[in-house]
Amino acid sequence: MMRPTPSPTRPGQESVWDYPRPPRVESVDRRVTIELGGVRIVDTRDVVRVLETSHPPVYYLPVEEFVPGSVQRAGGSSFCEFKGAARYFDLAGGGVLAERAGWDYPSPMPGFESLVGRVAVYADRMDRCTVDGELVVPQPGRYYGGWITSEVAGPFKGGPGSMGW
Template sequence: MGLAWQQGPLAAAAVGHFLTAQPLPERLLFAEPLRRRMRVRFGDLWIADSDDVVLLHEPGRYPVAYFPRDAVEPGVLAVEEHRTEHHDLGETTWFTVTAGGRSVRRAAWCHGALPEYAAVMDGRIAFAWRAMDAFYEEDDRIVGHAADPYHRIDIRSTSRHLVVRDGEQVVADTRRPMVLYESGFAPRWYVPRADIDESALIPVDGQTFCPYKGLASYYTIAERSRAAWSYLDAWPEVGAVRNLVSFEPGTIDVDLDGHRLRLEPGQTVLPHGIDRGLDPDELLLDATARRAYPS
């Protein structure tokens, strides 16, 4: 979730609301020091490196990292004639990024006519996520989008009774599911494979990527396309659901303690944008391309 995207508190479709006497503005932006060293890789070179990054949260977007101009290698940025108008921050100037024999247009930007209240953004450069080779915090690669310090996942064990049915066929029946609470999303229930009729799960091609959990593989159940998924090799932070299976309410019948679960609105994740690249390909590169580059 984070602060400003999905159903976070500063998002347009926030699931909660602020308890204030006067309504807040429809759009609120929040800028804060990241307080982490962040680096950008492009053309097999480091083109930006700073521990003075500002993270901008704005409604409907993932957080975006802004680097001081002097943290960008000389000669990397070439100003373009192309200009756009940001809803809150005024005119946006775009740059072509060139390094290591490669060049990409509209791969970076800055806001050049900032209102006084946004002075913290003055002179700072942001890089389009999908245009760059990679982003790092220290020597660890960050994938998908700039890490959001307000995004949280909690996993709890429970003895609640979860039953999954395809018509009259029981696909899963467990009293030991794991429930995954992820900020901005409805709870997701994960079932141990020992409590599933695995003959009902038909693996399908195509994975999706979550920056916080890893690669998800999908299953069709009878005529119900992509009705279930599993993080076969979930990242260590969410290892409790590794290789367990979750089922999509609305696509297949999922009952919890006798109550039918419904697909909640506002759960769709948009994979592409200037601020993110939620493509499995970012994780499926060869080992050489994924290695951490030391200083």
């Protein structure tokens, strides 16, 4: 399949088509919040994001920054050719349980060590996720966990017809 034509970028925007493959990990000075069941389960500025061609950023947050009891080990695992073996977590807040809504890499591949102790979250399974106060739009598709904000331009992998990108 051919690579799609990147959307034009506006000033201050990044194109996901300029992100690298293999992915890059970077610390960012951003405030990230997540709400579930009407309760804020995390509010942190200790943020790392992973950038990969055609994907909006995936944000990884320190597990210790989540409200105690809101991150619960779940069954299952998956494997990323770049980051290694992932494990999954249920997230809980306000009496709501979102099954397999988060994941981490307990022993990531070289180059991704900064992900240890950090959890990424599927935005579509939460009530609300924000980056610097902006409401996040979940990346299309059931498998991907990127967060779309106004500062990234697509098109984004995960939508119809994007399987081969």
